[in-house]
Amino acid sequence: MSKYALSESFTAKNDKTPILRFGAGTTRFRVISDDFLECLSLFCKTQDGKGYSKIWEADDEQPDLPAGHAYEQGRKPKRVVLFKAITDEEPVKGQILVCNMDCTQQILDEANDQDGLTVCWMTAKRSGQGLQTTYRVKSEQSTAYDSSWMAIADELDFSEVMS
Secondary structure, eight states: OOSSOOOTTOOOSOOOOOOTTOOSEEEEEEEEEEEEEEEEEEEEEETTSOEEEEEEETTSOOOOOOTTEEEOTTOOOEEEEEEEEEESSSTTSOEEEEEOHHHHHHHHHHHHHHTOSSSEEEEEEEESOGGGOEEEEEEEEEOOOOTHHHHHHHHOOGGGGTO
């Protein structure tokens, strides 16, 4: 059995939720913590017509929304996984990555091949747009873990994207 894997009860079709805030083209990133969190995500609308994705832990009940907010009708929550990471563009700024199941499996497969989730930089190449957006994740050679990343990871809180 792989060292890095999702729980058996956490399975889904290939959802289209992309890595959070990664733009078009190629983004180089590094997972800086072995911790990851299995979550659910569902789009919500506000009275003013705007919207956002509500994320909660997969084992929790679907949360209530504030007055004037509503979950998008007819949709089921998507399964997503949260990771703590940095990018080479901002190596001192931690970010929470929100990955769909396909992207998550690629990251975990690369981590298993490299013998660690935090041992190397990875590249996410984005293709397509909107619901047709896909990512291809590849790992690079293992490199030393910068001790400053541990403090960055400790400051990141998964609940930041669940509020």
